Every structure is written in structure tokens, then in C-alpha cells.
Amino acid sequence: MAKGFNKNITLRSVDFAKWYTNVITEADLCDYGDSSGSPKGTIIFRPYGYALWENFQQELNQQFKKLGVQNVMFPLLINEKTFALEKDHIQGFAPECAIVTQVGDKKLQENLIIRPTSEVLFCSHFQKIVSSYKQLPLLYNQWVSVVRWEKSTRPFLRNTEFLWQEGHTVHAQEQEALDLVLTIINLYASFVEKFLAIKVILGKKTVHERFAGALETYTIETMMQDGQALQAGTSHYFGQKFAEIFNIKFSNQQNKQEFAYQTSWGTSTRLIGALVMAHSDDLGLVLPALIAPTKMVILNLMPKDQQVSQAVDKLAKTLAQKYSISVDASDKSASYKKSEATIKGIPLIIEVGQQELTKQEIKVTARHNLQATFISIKDEQQLLASLDQILASSNHELLQTSTNNFNSNLKEVTDFKEYQTLIKNHKGYIIAPFCGDFQCEAEIKNLTSTTSRCIPLTPYKPNAKCFKCQKDNCPWTYFARSY
């Protein structure tokens, strides 16, 4: 396998952004919406890309259901007046909203907004159906697409329309709501570390970076290979703020009326972007085994040879019992087949030709490190055990690499001048004691184009003076350039 070169993929070291778009299109994950009659900034999820999202859905759905979360589906369109009820919320979203003003050639009496998020609809519904503490908590979730008209877009990372899940919950007790917010962000964190094999920083957002309308936003933050940060999931606590505006009341155990406590939380198809930018290389996609739609591909190197083909069929039958596999028995050249499987990031690439047949073994290349192993096919159980082993260690190694990348590129700073110098060339996170004041952060962003990522839930070091304004007793906070 030719290392480090594929003529359709720009090298990461040459142009990381171009490399990214080359990889996602060459691997057939998506296509640009504006090439097929949709507006700029939208994408078409091709089968391979959508299969990834389906895998995320399946796993997260299972985990949500264990918590008692129920799936629902709310309408796509929101009346303008309803949307305007919560002021912070509308200020945050209004400029990005796509607005329906007519049906056919008839103008509507009231404009309709395509949901950029659905808090106001859920709240209006909760107001209608919640009356007693006995009904609570209500734990709802929906898998939908939302529209936010972004100025600059990039497939998966920032799209005019993207797919996500949005959870919305109502609670009778403040503590229960706060607990759920943390339960969810922990669930996201372990999902991303286990299945996507990406190192995650779990923390709280500063006021500046909070979700429009939330009292508190928790986040999981990741680092891409170019050192930039990517927010991979958020969980918001609303307290009684939306309940007061939407009049969501319940009678408590003492039969008194009380406003409900609420949360919302989401992950999106950005996770696909994160997956690509965290692990892939100059040859194409690299997918962790646990989330890969196809775990292994068998390349029939001599499709015209009957014996080889029979061996491939037999092997495929054995492997298909346990794994989702594919077989390439086309008349393309061996190197072309290998290159295709490599671009697609299939975790194990298995070669079967005349030589393998004679020796009764197969050549198995692990995509993530391109290391080849020869495994005997004489004993079926032994074979499956060996493959299991390679799959498991590939996931483990990817997470290890991601963690090492994060740690070895983390810099500690206590002085803003030092920060300004460092940030010019540094690729990675920086951690600094920070007051978290809105104005202080606005200045930092303005001067450096970096933002705080989060205040880690486990304190990094004892509090210290703010690196920007020298205020006392400030928590250490992660900063970075971000997607």
C-alpha cells in the first residue's frame, strides 16, 4: 500500500481545510447541496455518511431510553409571534432564521420560521399538558433537522441545515433538572470517547459562550488534528426561566402551583466532521471500529480464479455471522481496490489471493495504522478471536492517540501578553485562570479570535488571578481557536 499519497487528497500539512473536504467527498460521505438544486451551505448525506449518523442514532437512542427518554416529533414551522416570546432566544437566532412568507403565490398572514431549535414549541406544549408533579419528569427527545443560515459553511461542521437530536425535559425539582443536565453531558462524553475514540474535555461554558436563553451550558470539547477545538455536544439548564415566560406550572406535593424546571441538550452531525478531522490521514478516512458502518472488507485479488473465489465466499460467510462486512470481487486492480477501501476508512482490509490460499492464511491490514498481520484461517474460532482483538485495539489506539495529541499540545498560561504571542503559532488548547466576565472575554475574542472552550468540571489547578484582568480567585479555563 503506497503510504502517504492519494492523488485526489491534498496533504494535511499542505492545506488542512482542503484535505478535509477532499476526504469527505472522496469517501462518498456527502455531496454539496448546491450542486443538486438546494441552497448553498446544505449537504446531501450519501449512503455511507448517513450510515454513520444512523449508527450514532442507534447507540444514543438506546442510552436515552435507559434514562426513560421518549422520542417525539414536533412541527418544522414556528409562528413568528411564538418564537419572539423569549427575548434572549430570539436575539440569538433571529438573523439566521429562514422565513416562510407565502404558500404557492399567496402571502401568509403571519410569517413562519423554520425551526433553528424547538424550545418554544416544546414549552408551549408543556404548558398545555403539565398540571401535576405526578406527571413529572417529562423526558422528551426528537431527531430532526434544523435550519440556521450561517455565513460561512463547511460540510458537517457548519451547515445551513443540519441533523441533530434535541432533548427537552421538565422537572418538578431543581436538583433533578440539574442532575439530568450533567447525566446527559456525561453520556455524550462517554459516547464520544468510546464510539468515536476522541478525547473529550467536559466542562461548563462561560457567560459569553452560553446558549441563548440558558442559565448554564455544559459542553464536551474536542481537539482536531490541526489543534483547533470543536464543540461536540451541549446540555443546557434553563431553571424556571422558560417556564415563567411560557407559564409552565404544576401543582406540587403540597398542592401549590409552582413553575417547572427545564433542560435541553443536543448533538448533531458535526460529530461526523469531528470524526473525520480527529482520525483521518493523508490516504483518506479512518473510522473507529465501533462506529464504522462496515467493519471489514474482503478483497478478492483473483476474482477469475475459482478456488480463490470459493475461499472468499466461505470466508465472507464466516465473517458475516459476526460483523457487517463487504466483499470486493470486481475486476478492478488489486491496488485500486486497496486504495478504495483505504479512502473509505474500513477498519480492516483483508486480502485473499493465490498465495493466501496456499498458505491458508489471510493478510489483514488495520486501516488506522496500516499495519498488516497474517492470520491463519484454519481455525474459525481462532480467526474471529484474532479479528476481534485487532478491532478492539484499533479503537483503543485511536483514543490513545487523540488523548496524546490533546495533552502534548496543551499550554499553560497566566499572562495575557504571553497568550497573545503564543496563540499566533500554537496548535492546540491553552489553559489559563480566567474571570469568565462577558466583557473580558469579548476583548480576548476581539484581540485574538479565540474563545473560551470551557471551565473543566474537574478543576485543572487551584484558582488563580485572571490572566486578562488580574481578578482574584478564578478557575482555570480552556481556550482555543474553534470550528
Next chain:
Amino acid sequence: MAKGFNKNITLRSVDFAKWYTNVITEADLCDYGDSSGSPKGTIIFRPYGYALWENFQQELNQQFKKLGVQNVMFPLLINEKTFALEKDHIQGFAPECAIVTQVGDKKLQENLIIRPTSEVLFCSHFQKIVSSYKQLPLLYNQWVSVVRWEKSTRPFLRNTEFLWQEGHTVHAQEQEALDLVLTIINLYASFVEKFLAIKVILGKKTVHERFAGALETYTIETMMQDGQALQAGTSHYFGQKFAEIFNIKFSNQQNKQEFAYQTSWGTSTRLIGALVMAHSDDLGLVLPALIAPTKMVILNLMPKDQQVSQAVDKLAKTLAQKYSISVDASDKSASYKKSEATIKGIPLIIEVGQQELTKQEIKVTARHNLQATFISIKDEQQLLASLDQILASSNHELLQTSTNNFNSNLKEVTDFKEYQTLIKNHKGYIIAPFCGDFQCEAEIKNLTSTTSRCIPLTPYKPNAKCFKCQKDNCPWTYFARSY
């Protein structure tokens, strides 16, 4: 259990339409979108209603995948110009289309249409990616919502926004495309008969009732309890029509350029409406066991009694190994609990109280016919076998009833005058020899408010003179009032 009366549900014999909306809201399947900040004609799928749709999805997805269908996701918005490319198509849909004209307060340069269906996007993409017969067939499907601004709406049956799946395929051979159209409509038919337990008529649409832009539309038609027809799924053959407009060409085995052959097909959340109107009764919802989200509920009749509660817990544990179940151990009255389970159409309602404990048996009421059986709980295997048996026969009996309803209400007509008289009071389908000409059908519709449902694939009787225009040699065709 009080037979035939629930104060919140209008009797079917009094007002079928009102009964329907009572049942779907009382059973918590949905709520009206305009009660919570969305436009009129939309609905909120509440957890119980959405769980039904998820069950449909899961089963259909499995069946599609066996055929090699791959899921994808195309954008929500379509440029007006792209949408206008196929003339029949745009004529059919334009008046119902919701149009985005601005983002925030900025007017867009080109209006965008919220998809009412996605043929034009799939075709534009196919044009880009299809080049050789070796890539074909492409069998794509997506699960999305679509928006069609209907004048009069009814939950599930006709909504401004509804959920569906839309399949879109491209083939190198005409015959292969034609075969797929039939494979899919047969798949739909057996899905509806097996899982929804509704008798299905499988046939071809007349020109008048064809999908806008299709050369041929196949359909499955069902009959509701009020005798009206409901179209439950369609499969369209496009020939090379869209391929010629969108320039979808491939090089064939002889290396010559040829236009591709296409199909599209869909089922929607109308199926939930069909399910309700086909089986439910004056007490509430009736769900076939195979599709019910909860197969059985255990009512703890003495939740304060420790022994009874222990017996309920033990029973729940046993049943949960095999079925999705729920337990009602609330302090509500026994009759209230029974009534709630009945409204929700849970197939088996199991009662456990002091008496049951003493006799070591449970009272099992089959929701669909309200018949109670007492089953010993001494032998676990015997218990599960008995429950299996009741569940299976409930599905079978519901389909039997649906089939009998259809057959006993079918009338044969050969003369239009007779048809006009009959249609005034008849509840059910009518079959008549019919020319299928557009003009002839337009007149029938105009005079009787009925439409042809389909020409059955298995001819009903030898061809005869058209009941309207006396043209010779016409196939027998189903007619009915429809939803």
C-alpha cells in the same frame, strides 16, 4: 369493563369524524400543532404516536435493506428553478408549496421551496453521480417530513406537514425498474396486512389519479370502518421521463449512452390514521399486537398490598423478558386503570389482585374483542405460550374482521345511473368496468364526489363495457369515497 361507553369519546354511530379525533387525542397519539405555536394543520407526535411510527420504520427499514436499499438524507429546501424543471410535477404541487423568501430580515435572491417530495433533488444528484451501468441500480430511501399546504386537514390523514419515507431508484433496464415498482407495492401490501392487520387492495391507478409526473402509479387501498377508502402507499414508475429532463445518462454494456429508468415510492404517517379508523371502537384505540408499542399492561389492583405487589413484580419480570410491557401500580381506581389501558389500545390487559393471587392465575382481557381469559401463572412456559397465542390470534382476528368488512360492503355495478343512486347511501367500495379515460373520470368525480381507487392487479372479472361511457373491453375498477 363498561362496554361501549367512554364519556370523552363520541360514538362512531353518532359522528365518525368526531369519534376519530376523540380517539387519537384521548389515546395521547398526537396534539394539534396550532395549539402550541405551529401553523394550523400540523401535529405534534406525542410519545405514543411516535412510537408507532418508529415501529413502522424499524420493520420497513429491515425489509428495504434486504432489497439492497440504502438510506440517505437530502436537503429540506429546493431552489424554485430546479423545482420548475419537470412541468407536470410542478403543476401538481406548486399551489401547496410553502416558500421561503427571506432569511432574518433579508430577502433572498431566489425563493426556496420546502420539499413537498424530493424527485427533483434526487434526479439532480443522480445526474451528477451516475455514469455507468456498473453503478446501477441505485436504490435510495429517506425518512423525512414533507410540507404540503392542504386546504382541509385532519390529524395523520391529511396534514400540512407529515412524516414519510420516499424511495428513489435508478436502473439500467426498463424491466428491472418495472419489477422494483411491483416488488415495493407488494412489500407495502404485505406489511399493512401482516403488521397493521388491514385488508389491502393492490392495483394500478387510472390516469386521473396518477402521481404528478409518473407514467404509472401502483397503490394499496384500504377501507375504513365508515366505508371510505384510504390510500395507504404508492409506488411510481417514471420510465425515462425524469432522466430525459434531468439528463441522467449512463454508458450501457455496449458503451453507448442511454437515459436511465426510475421509480419512486412512499408510505406516510397516514398509516397511523388508517390503523385507528380500521380497528378502533367506541372505547378507544385498538392496536394489532404486532405493531403495538406496548404489548400488555399489568394492572396492580391492590398496590398497597405487599403480597399482590410482589406477585406483580415477579410477573412483570417474567413477561418483560419476552414482551414490551408496562405496569400500572398507581393509586388510581381499578376501573380508571382499566379504562386508561382500554383507551390506549394495549392488546392485553392483565389484572392482578387478591383473588388472582389466591387462585394463582391472572385475568387477561384481549383489547380487540374485550374477551377475558383466566390463565394460571404456576407454569411460566405455559403462561408465555398462552399469551403468545392470544396475541397472535388477535392480529389474525383483526385482519379477518377487516377483510369481512371489505367483502360484505363491496357492490358490483355496470350502470352509471345505478351507481349514482347507490353511492348516496352506500358505505364501502363499488366495483365497475371502467374505461379509465381522464375525461370520463373527471365527470364521475364531479357528479358523485367519488374517485377510482385502482384497477386490481388480479382482474376482478373479464373485461366489460365501461359503466359510464359504454366503451368496450374495460377492466373492472374499484371506486369509493376517500380520505
